[in-house]
Amino acid sequence: MITDPRVFDDEHIPRELVHRHTELEKLARALDPGWDGAGVDDVLIAGPSGVGKTVLAKHYLTRATNATSLQWAYVACLGETTGTILREALRGLDDTHVPPNTPVDDVRRGLAGVVDDHAVIILDEADDLPEKDVLDQFAGIAGLSLIVVCHDRERWTSRLDDQHQTRFRSVIQPDRYSVDELTDILRPRARQGLEPNAVGIGELREIADGSAGVARRGIQALRAAAELAAERGHGSIQEEDVEDCFDRARKRIRASNLASLPFHHQVLYEIIRTEGNPSGHELHRRYDEYAHSIYDGQPLTPISKRSRRTKLAKLQDYGLVERDESGSNVYYSAADPEISSAVRLPMIHK
DNA sequence: TATCCACCGGAATTTATGGAAG
DNA sequence: CTTCCATAAATTCCGGTGGATA
Numbered sequence: 001m002i003t004d005p006r007v008f009d010d011e012h013i014p015r016e017l018v019h020r021h022t023e024l025e026k027l028a029r030a031l032d033p034g035w036d037g038a039g040v041d042d043v044l045i046a047g048p049s050g051v052g053k054t055v056l057a058k059h060y061l062t063r064a065t066n067a068t069s070l071q072w073a074y075v076a077c078l079g080e081t082t083g084t085i086l087r088e089a090l091r092g093l094d095d096t097h098v099p100p101n102t103p104v105d106d107v108r109r110g111l112a113g114v115v116d117d118h119a120v121i122i123l124d125e126a127d128d129l130p131e132k133d134v135l136d137q138f139a140g141i142a143g144l145s146l147i148v149v150c151h152d153r154e155r156w157t158s159r160l161d162d163q164h165q166t167r168f169r170s171v172i173q174p175d176r177y178s179v180d181e182l183t184d185i186l187r188p189r190a191r192q193g194l195e196p197n198a199v200g201i202g203e204l205r206e207i208a209d210g211s212a213g214v215a216r217r218g219i220q221a222l223r224a225a226a227e228l229a230a231e232r233g234h235g236s237i238q239e240e241d242v243e244d245c246f247d248r249a250r251k252r253i254r255a256s257n258l259a260s261l262p263f264h265h266q267v268l269y270e271i272i273r274t275e276g277n278p279s280g281h282e283l284h285r286r287y288d289e290y291a292h293s294i295y296d297g298q299p300l301t302p303i304s305k306r307s308r309r310t311k312l313a314k315l316q317d318y319g320l321v322e323r324d325e326s327g328s329n330v331y332y333s334a335a336d337p338e339i340s341s342a343v344r345l346p347m348i349h350k
Numbered sequence: 351t352a353t354c355c356a357c358c359g360g361a362a363t364t365t366a367t368g369g370a371a372g
Numbered sequence: 373c374t375t376c377c378a379t380a381a382a383t384t385c386c387g388g389t390g391g392a393t394a
Contacts, residue, residue, distance in 0.1 A: 083379060099369050101378045280357065307382055309358070329391095330357070 001230035007193030008223040010216065014188065017059050019181045020052065023172050027060045030170035031120060031145060040118060042146045044168040046153035050216030051174050053149045057122050071119035078125035079314060082133040083107070089121045089138075090114065108137050115143045124149045127156070135164050176213025183208040185215055186222050194226055199237040206242050220249035254339045257318045264303055265311045266341040267294055272321055273334040274345060280330045284308065293346050 030041040045053045061072045073092025086107040087098045094114045127150045211218035225245035229237045271286050291302035315321035324331040
């Protein structure tokens with residue numbers, strides 16, 4: 001059924017970006033110095049998750065690179081520090097090893113030295129980055145422009161201090177797709193990634209309809225539907241496969257988020273999931289109670305309450321854990337209790 | 351109203367890591 | 373090899389918040 005799984009990867013850049021022509025044009029106008037002679041700008045791309053902000057930036061740059069060998073680098077900023085972001089940018093442009101303890105100033109000088117004429121850095125998931133620091137560091141480098149990708153435009157611009165207010169004059173705000181548009185996005189994926197006639201236009205439309213205008217959801221749902229059809233021995237995607245595909249797609253996205261987190265986070269997540277709906281107090285008590293055996297044989301040791309709070313905050317950022325503050329206590333719960341971590345816990349008796 | 355309690359999260363401080371210099 | 377240094381992660385300290393209780 002699925003002939004080319006890469007087509008459904010989040011990182012996959014389609015040959016052609018459908019229904020994003022105006023956005024691509026804006027990007028070109030801002031970043032191409034020859035476009036109208038006004039020089040290059042920094043760009044802000046803001047909008048909801050999964051509508052193709054990152055793909056938009058990457059698509060433009062891969063295409064522009066083929067033509068003019070423009071230097072560019074991609075940096076995922078979520079949860080990263082100024083140092084990590086700068087090093088990752090340098091590594092991306094120069095393809096050299098950058099030790100983790102390289103002084104920030106050295107990294108900045110390295111960046112300045114490596115930029116030939118014009119280079120672009122994509123700062124993805126930039127909502128919470130320590131932007132005062134990061135922008136200051138990038139600011140002085142000639143020939144370097146930024147594409148900042150974030151969710152909330154208002155929040156981003158309001159957090160900028162005065163000297164950065166004049167940057168990011170080019171703002172691109174991709175919106176959610178209509179059902180028709182999303183169908184157009186799914187069609188080439190089905191053609192490239194699935195057997196011929198694996199999915200009818202009716203089913204494709206239903207998948208688009210159930211994805212709330214979010215391209216990532218639609219693409220993962222299409223993939224899940226194809227998997228379900230194959231498992232059920234259907235020759236092509238059937239109505240029942242479409243019905244069940246959204247659930248599987250959602251679970252897969254969350255499970256891969258969870259798997260990407262370090263051990264401490266997963267331990268906390270598993271305690272919350274198996275406990276059901278623990279209060280903060282119960283959660284910490286369980287942790288203290290079982291930490292010894294959980295971390296037995298691990299290179300890591302249990303962490304303090306304060307550190308657990310930081311991990312819990314991250315779990316919330318990732319949408320894996322929800323916190324309910326009713327009364328004087330807080331309660332934690334797994335957003336989707338069916339998603340389990342690879343971390344095994346000893347039996348917990350209530 | 352005053353006080354207690356549990357928790358949050360910022361800031362300062364310590365520890366761990368790993369590359370560079372001597 | 374040892375020492376030194378910068379960063380990131382973890383810990384310690386602590387003021388602030390908001391509901392519960394007397």
